[in-house]
Amino acid sequence: MSLWTRHKPCPSCGRSGTGRIKCSNCQTVGCTNGNCEIGGLNRWCPICRKETKKVRL
Ligand SMILES: [Zn+2]
Numbered sequence: 001m002s003l004w005t006r007h008k009p010c011p012s013c014g015r016s017g018t019g020r021i022k023c024s025n026c027q028t029v030g031c032t033n034g035n036c037e038i039g040g041l042n043r044w045c046p047i048c049r050k051e052t053k054k055v056r057l
């Protein structure tokens, strides 16, 4: 699993040092932080508003 870096922060919330994840439904890329737009590792994705699986990149 890779992390977002300061040079390449999470595109959804701008944080760095957090794990890179992707919603397997809408393909939105985000991070494991619970405050991230994608909802962290929660099974619910606020972007596509569906129960989904977040895969670690
Ligand atoms: Zn994020």
Ligand SMILES: [Zn+2]
Residues within 6 Å of the ligand: 023, 024, 025, 026, 027, 028, 045, 046, 047, 048, 049, 050, 052
């Ligand atoms: Zn989604």
